[in-house]
Amino acid sequence: MSTTKTNTAQKEGKQLCHICGKESESYICEACSDKVRAEAMNKKKWEDKGKA
Numbered sequence: 001m002s003t004t005k006t007n008t009a010q011k012e013g014k015q016l017c018h019i020c021g022k023e024s025e026s027y028i029c030e031a032c033s034d035k036v037r038a039e040a041m042n043k044k045k046w047e048d049k050g051k052a
């Protein structure tokens with residue numbers, strides 16, 4: 001999923017990742033969105049286990 005690696009994004013809304021502060025195309029970069037998703041899944045697991 002790296003088809004958007006051009007420098008056309010320089011003029012358009014270049015944003016910073018709200019989590020790690022790196023430049024990103026959206027407000028959460030890919031790496032962090034991965035992390036967030038993993039954490040969400042973890043949480044779900046926990047809830048499944050904890051509140052049976």
Ligand SMILES: [Zn+2]
Pocket residue numbers: 017018019020021022028029030031032033
């Ligand atoms: Zn990030």
